[in-house]
Amino acid sequence: MPLLELNDVRARYGPIRALHGVSLRVDEGEVVALLGANGAGKTTTLRAISSMTRTSGEIVFAGRGIARRSPEFAARRGIAHVPEGRGLFPELTVWENLRMGAVGGRRGGFEQEAKRVIEYFPWIDRRRDQPAATLSGGEQQMLALGRALVSRPRLLMLDEPSLGLAPTVVRELFAIVQRLNEDEGLTVLVVEQNATIALEVSSRAYVLEVGKVAVEGTSDELQRHEGVRKSYLGY
């Protein structure tokens, strides 16, 4: 049974239509990539799932409709959405940011979850009292990921985690996402412009073009798909 299913989801910003009927699904335990050019509707798709934008169509998560509710509702149902720009609290300290992951109150035990996160990101413990604004871009992305993990999400949604990061940091980040998926069975929906690395880590992928799913398949298939290769992988 799919964990998340979108059925003919449409969205618009004022008069401009951003999604023209997107349908996709994410199964439990999968890493699914959402690829596409700028303006294809990748971010809007995630925003639709979190009810951060007006939509029509059906969005079912864990057997229940979650369309047109509220971001806090989605978060409390177990969707951890790390938005573009990471969505940290720049004035709060590293540790306070991490604590904010637990306030959605799905499952208790912050201390225990924090310990688990520190195993993945040991530096968080050493720099817990530093304001989040003083972290580097890569550290901010990792803190945002750590904060999402503290909430023990059923689905992790990452919006362009590689944006503005050095290639080695991107590798490091995706290695951790892969490890989380393999070790803990974490389900991930990741939006990326960097199709190369997204297809390496994901098991299936969707390519969005002007607000619609243009291509879908397993990541292996997409890596061999001629159109995808030319447009997004660059060879």
Added chain:
Amino acid sequence: MAVPARLPRIDLSVGPVLRSLLLGVGFIVGAVAVLVLLGLVLTQTETAFSWSGYAQQIVSGLSQGAIFASLALALVLIYRTTDVLNFAQGEMATFTTFIAWSLMHHMSYWPAFALTLVIAFIGGAAIERIVIRPVEHRPEIVIVIVTIGLLIALNGLSGWIWNPEVKAFDSPFSNGTTEIAGVVISYQELGVLVVCLATVVLLWAFFRFTTLGLVMRAVANSQDASRLVGVRVGWMLALGWGLAAVLGAVAGMMAAPSQFLDPNLMLVILIYSFAAAVLGGIDSPIGAVAGGLILGVLINILGTYVDFIGGELRLPAALVVLLIVLLIRPQGLFGHKVVRRV
């Protein structure tokens, strides 16, 4: 996969609690230094100058300033969470002070005080839910006009319910004075100072040490990010308005005994409090408190030692000082520069 090692960094940051303490101590040391210097100047210019009289003026100023500080903190609290300058803050305080006055006919002072705070909290939260929430996403000017409307409505309402004539308001503190190191201090002023500062410290502890306080700081920092981690932002805003109303109620009940109670009790105090909040930096809670105390001391010293200012020109004098500070430091003493990304 092992996470690659990073270059070690030297961490010069101190913990948030220690940072606030250092800032507070630094502020007090600086303020004392300035006051001593000012006193030394006054010994040369004033023939009848005495250090004990000077100290007395400072204590009076601190006591008055503590009231400004409470109301200024209420303004900052709402500004930080809702991005609104709440022009009705003073009238909300007056209204709750009238409620306290009525309650005091039925019970003794402190129970009435406590019950008033509870009522203020509920009332403040209710105002956010009922009056502010419907215009929440409108342009700022709309919200400002709504708060001004609220000011007029509450002012009229308290005149209508309690009659506009002035009323005596009880003080919990005795009328006497005490002498500390040659400085005569009235219990009234000392009591006001202690109650206001205790409220501020309690509030600070709430924001610093409780999870709910953390969540409210997060909402003040970013509402979108708060929603994405599951915070019910609407309720946090109501909570912020409730706490601001509590601060206002404390300020009103502390101000009323020395000025009598009427519907315009907080009118001038609100202006001083706006000045204090802007002086400290409108986004800085520490700044609001410091700004209130500075302003209180300043207008007392100016009013006492500068002959032509006297009692009448205190308010304009305070605004001149504010203007000078803002010309030198536009973000206020403790505020942050506003950086807008385009």
